[in-house]
Amino acid sequence: MNFIKIILSAIVLFATSIAVNAEVSSGTVTVLRTTMDGQKTLYFKMNPMPAGVTQWLYVREGSGNAAGCQLITDDTMLQLAYSSLLAAKTAAQRITVGYCADSNGYGLVNQYIELD
Numbered sequence: 001m002n003f004i005k006i007i008l009s010a011i012v013l014f015a016t017s018i019a020v021n022a023e024v025s026s027g028t029v030t031v032l033r034t035t036m037d038g039q040k041t042l043y044f045k046m047n048p049m050p051a052g053v054t055q056w057l058y059v060r061e062g063s064g065n066a067a068g069c070q071l072i073t074d075d076t077m078l079q080l081a082y083s084s085l086l087a088a089k090t091a092a093q094r095i096t097v098g099y100c101a102d103s104n105g106y107g108l109v110n111q112y113i114e115l116d
Contacts, residue, residue, distance in 0.1 A: 022111050025050035026096040029089040032082075040078055044085050046095070054105035057097065059113075067102035072110050084113045 027046035033056075035041045040061035050057070059081040062071040073081070088095045098111025 022098050022100060023050065023052075023107075024096060024098055024111075025053075025107075026094055026116065028092055028094055029085050032085050032089050034082070040075070042078060042082055042085070044089075046097075050097075050099065050101070050107055052101040052105075053099075053107035057099060057107040057109055059109045066108055067104045067106070069100035069102045069108040070110055071108070081109070081113055084115060088115055 025046065025048075027048050027050075029044055030047045031043075031045040033043040035043070042059045043056040044058070045056060059073055059078060060066060060071055061073050061075055061078045064071050085095070087093070094116040096112075096114040096116055097107075097109045099107040099109045100111075101107050
């Protein structure tokens with residue numbers, strides 16, 4: 001039951017923030033990577049990758065800016081994002097993300113993750 005709550009909560013992940021330069025992309029999660037360096041960042045790749053994202057899509061805990069994109073995620077949202085992405089990858093389910101393509105070729109997911 002908690003798993004279902006996590007998935008449902010993830011559908012509205014980051015819905016409280018509106019970024020000026022938000023973009024939307026859909027696909028399946030092909031790679032999921034977490035960091036162990038204390039930065040609290042979650043990286044993933046999708047097929048297809050969004051236009052303008054040549055490196056990784058990522059979710060990072062914090063506030064402020066990261067290469068021209070707004071960071072808005074706290075620890076709870078980071079955990080929900082991980083649960084959602086892991087569930088989507090395991091089930092080969094399509095997702096849609098609201099993201100900001102940063103100036104380094106990465107895509108900061110700072111709007112939402114929706115399991116289609």
